[in-house]
Amino acid sequence: MTKNSTADIGETTGGNASTKTSGSTATTKKDGGVLYLGVDLGTSRTSIAASNGQRVTISSHVGYPKDVVARKLLGKDILFGDEALQHRLSCRFYRPLASGVLKATSNTQTNDVEGNMKAAADLIREIIRLAKPRSDELVYAVIGVPAEAAIHHKDAIIKAARESVDSVMLCSEPFSVAYGLDMLDDVLVIDIGAGTTDLCRMHGTMPEESDQLTNTYAGDYVDNRLAELIQKRYPQAQFTTQMVKEIKEKHSNISDTMPAVVVELPVNGKPTSFDVTEEIRTACRSIVPHMVDGLAKLIATFDPEFQQRLKNRVLLAGGGSMIKGLDTAIENEMRERLGTGKVFRIEEPVYGGSNGALKIAHDMPGEYWEKLK
Amino acid sequence: MTSDTNGTAQRQAPRLSITQMLSVIRVEFHRARTQRYPLCCLMIAVDGLEAVATRDGWQAKAASMSAAYDLLKRIAREHGFIGMAVQSGDRIMAVFPNTATDRMGQLGNLLLEAGRAQSTTSVSGQALLFSLGASHNLLAETNSSFEGLVESAGRALHLATQGGGDRYVMWREAESEIEALRVDLAAATKTFRAEQQTLEDEAGDAGGLQRAELVDKIQRIFASVGRTPEIEALEGQIIELAVAELYEERRKAVAAQMREHARQVDMLERRIAKLTSVIGVTEEELARVMAMKTIDPGVASIFKTVQGLRGDDAQAQAKKAMMSTIFEQNLAFQKNKDTLAVAVG
Numbered sequence: 075m076t077k078n079s080t081a082d083i084g085e086t087t088g089g090n091a092s093t094k095t096s097g098s099t100a101t102t103k104k105d106g107g108v109l110y111l112g113v114d115l116g117t118s119r120t121s122i123a124a125s126n127g128q129r130v131t132i133s134s135h136v137g138y139p140k141d142v143v144a145r146k147l148l149g150k151d152i153l154f155g156d157e158a159l160q161h162r163l164s165c166r167f168y169r170p171l172a173s174g175v176l177k178a179t180s181n182t183q184t185n186d187v188e189g190n191m192k193a194a195a196d197l198i199r200e201i202i203r204l205a206k207p208r209s210d211e212l213v214y215a216v217i218g219v220p221a222e223a224a225i226h227h228k229d230a231i232i233k234a235a236r237e238s239v240d241s242v243m244l245c246s247e248p249f250s251v252a253y254g255l256d257m258l259d260d261v262l263v264i265d266i267g268a269g270t271t272d273l274c275r276m277h278g279t280m281p282e283e284s285d286q287l288t289n290t291y292a293g294d295y296v297d298n299r300l301a302e303l304i305q306k307r308y309p310q311a312q313f314t315t316q317m318v319k320e321i322k323e324k325h326s327n328i329s330d331t332m333p334a335v336v337v338e339l340p341v342n343g344k345p346t347s348f349d350v351t352e353e354i355r356t357a358c359r360s361i362v363p364h365m366v367d368g369l370a371k372l373i374a375t376f377d378p379e380f381q382q383r384l385k386n387r388v389l390l391a392g393g394g395s396m397i398k399g400l401d402t403a404i405e406n407e408m409r410e411r412l413g414t415g416k417v418f419r420i421e422e423p424v425y426g427g428s429n430g431a432l433k434i435a436h437d438m439p440g441e442y443w444e445k446l447k
Numbered sequence: 448m449t450s451d452t453n454g455t456a457q458r459q460a461p462r463l464s465i466t467q468m469l470s471v472i473r474v475e476f477h478r479a480r481t482q483r484y485p486l487c488c489l490m491i492a493v494d495g496l497e498a499v500a501t502r503d504g505w506q507a508k509a510a511s512m513s514a515a516y517d518l519l520k521r522i523a524r525e526h527g528f529i530g531m532a533v534q535s536g537d538r539i540m541a542v543f544p545n546t547a548t549d550r551m552g553q554l555g556n557l558l559l560e561a562g563r564a565q566s567t568t569s570v571s572g573q574a575l576l577f578s579l580g581a582s583h584n585l586l587a588e589t590n591s592s593f594e595g596l597v598e599s600a601g602r603a604l605h606l607a608t609q610g611g612g613d614r615y616v617m618w619r620e621a622e623s624e625i626e627a628l629r630v631d632l633a634a635a636t637k638t639f640r641a642e643q644q645t646l647e648d649e650a651g652d653a654g655g656l657q658r659a660e661l662v663d664k665i666q667r668i669f670a671s672v673g674r675t676p677e678i679e680a681l682e683g684q685i686i687e688l689a690v691a692e693l694y695e696e697r698r699k700a701v702a703a704q705m706r707e708h709a710r711q712v713d714m715l716e717r718r719i720a721k722l723t724s725v726i727g728v729t730e731e732e733l734a735r736v737m738a739m740k741t742i743d744p745g746v747a748s749i750f751k752t753v754q755g756l757r758g759d760d761a762q763a764q765a766k767k768a769m770m771s772t773i774f775e776q777n778l779a780f781q782k783n784k785d786t787l788a789v790a791v792g
């Protein structure tokens with residue numbers, strides 16, 4: 075009487091990442107309006123800003139339950155963001171945009187390239203889904219990607235996005251931050267992410283390769299420094315990189331007058347208090363000289379007439395820029411080495427990239443979108 | 448309950464990792480299979496967990512889950528249910544060897560009641576509402592593999608959640624059969640629709656070939672007799688009549704076929720309806736589960752038409768040039784990719 079049916083009716087609670095196919099998109103009549111999407115695909119965080127008012131950010135993690143049992147327990151086929159991180163032990167876990175995976179210039183970490191590409195694609199589908207597009211709308215997306223993302227990864231990104239949108243364009247990440255703030259002329263943008271810090275010089279036209287610099291003195295570097303310093307001073311303390319990162323994000327500060335930071339870390343399983351004020355200051359400060367190195371290079375190769383103006387228009391963006399006192403510290407270092415410097419923070423470091431990408435999408439003429447369909 | 452593997456530090460029972468725990472459960476499953484005793488799997492989710500987390504922070508989620516776990520442990524112990532449970536994420540899975548379906552149903556209802564009663568007994572003063580999905584090892588698909596058992600419990604849990612939560616659903620033959628019937632029905636409807644189309648097309652020109660043959664025959668007969676205007680008129684009338692007759696024959700055959708299809712579909716639907724009433728979920732609830740999708744219509748954009756740069760923008764010229772560069776780069780890249788794909792494929 076019973077049939078060994080394979081219809082998978084139990085699988086429903088998860089993100090329905092693969093339910094919208096390009097086929098169904100093509101056949102739906104799109105006369106409901108035009109939805110623009112701006113996406114910031116970061117190593118540690120992926121954000122979207124949309125012209126329907128939706129703004130969402132999730133950490134760039136993707137997990138696939140290892141087996142049927144894990145899948146049933148977790149109740150989903152794919153986990154995203156912090157949820158994936160939390161359950162990484164029962165999942166095949168990916169940080170699909172981490173350096174070495176999507177970035178061509180870093181060490182080739184060739185293991186499971188396929189898996190990472192699929193994870194990247196699923197992440198893109200998910201973030202677009204979270205913006206709640208309507209099926210009767212034309213959807214146009216601009217995706218900010220690291221300037222040095224490899225060609226085949228860009229291809230994977232475009233393919234994945236196409237499944238959920240009608241037309242898509244990629245654009246370099248620091249550029250979209252500047253565009254979003256209307257700062258197109260004589261500005262230096264510093265986008266401090268997790269894996270990389272991207273510097274970009276704007277001079278009224280589209281920045282070229284010579285206008286951009288990338289280094290790896292960014293959030294992850296600070297985490298590693300901080301872990302080293304704590305380990306050195308308190309060898310008995312037990313902690314993971316994730317814990318260190320959380321401590322940093324809560325207390326990051328480099329001003330001389332920063333309040334004392336006392337945190338609890340386990341010693342043989344027992345929570346114990348440690349003063350890590352000096353360690354945090356030192357670790358956060360460690361990126362400043364490298365940043366000013368980059369600034370100096372981009373300034374020195376600029377039209378001498380406008381160098382002064384450039385020095386006074388430095389823009390800090392990205393999650394890593396949320397370190398308290400960072401603007402002043404960079405200004406001080408610039409004054410010492412370059413004579414002068416003025417640093418501004420952007421108001422919304424988390425949405426700087428996606429807001430800018432959204433603005434680009436909005437300003438893009440309709441016929442360009444049409445041609446890329 | 449023998450153990451937990453939640454991983455939270457404060458439990459004092461002997462602790463196994465989730466993996467170890469699952470292999471113990473697997474062993475139990477296979478023993479039940481070879482020694483032929485009943486075994487049930489129970490999948491537990493706390494209703495409204497997301498809302499709790501949104502309201503009280505993510506710690507509240509963990510707290511609810513461990514309250515659920517403790518409750519399961521207490522109720523099972525008080526009422527003599529012996530089993531094993533693991534908690535991971537938003538689910539608890541428990542397996543009870545030597546437990547028949549009716550006993551399982553008792554435990555399910557005890558848990559639901561105890562959860563509801565938490566509003567008066569717990570510190571938080573909040574009721575714990577559960578969705579419970581259970582399966583037993585007596586169906587082909589639940590007996591042959593542990594995965595099948597867990598899978599079925601998951602389906603039952605989904606039925607419970609979709610039905611609004613605060614309920615217990617056991618995945619039994621009825622559910623299993625309904626699922627099979629649904630698949631049959633969908634397949635039948637699909638073939639019938641295709642067949643119907645061909646039949647209608649054929650009927651539309653009265654079986655093209657047949658008609659041509661018939662007309663041919665009549666004309667041949669009339670060719671052998673002398674032709675007068677009356678005979679020619681008669682020939683016309685006979686052809687007309689014969690073709691009309693042929694139409695009618697086809698129409699009747701098609702109609703009969705359609706009636707047969709309708710009858711089969713109707714029968715399948717009635718069996719589904721009957722089984723549905725047996726398991727106590729409404730047809731709509733079931734249909735919703737089968738449809739598998741939570742349809743979210745989305746949020747409308749503020750734009751009805753394509754925008755483009757405003758002419759009065761202070762930096763319109765520079766921006767226009769930038770838009771054009773971004774487009775050109777993307778065109779070159781995306782076009783190039785297409786040609787590559789063609790060349791390779």
Ligand SMILES: Nc1ncnc2c1ncn2[C@@H]1O[C@H](COP(=O)(O)OP(=O)(O)OP(=O)(O)O)[C@@H](O)[C@H]1O
Pocket residue numbers: 115116117118119120220265266267268269270271292293294319322323324326391392393394395396397398
């Ligand atoms: N309050 C904070 N203080 C210091 N650092 C922070 C703070 N909040 C977040 N960060 C750090 O910012 C980094 C993430 O920044 P962001 O989200 O801009 O990176 P991303 O765009 O994902 O990475 P990338 O640009 O390298 O691809 C992380 O290293 C994170 O620890």
Ligand SMILES: [Mg+2]
Pocket residue numbers: 115116117247265266267392427
């Ligand atoms: Mg970034």
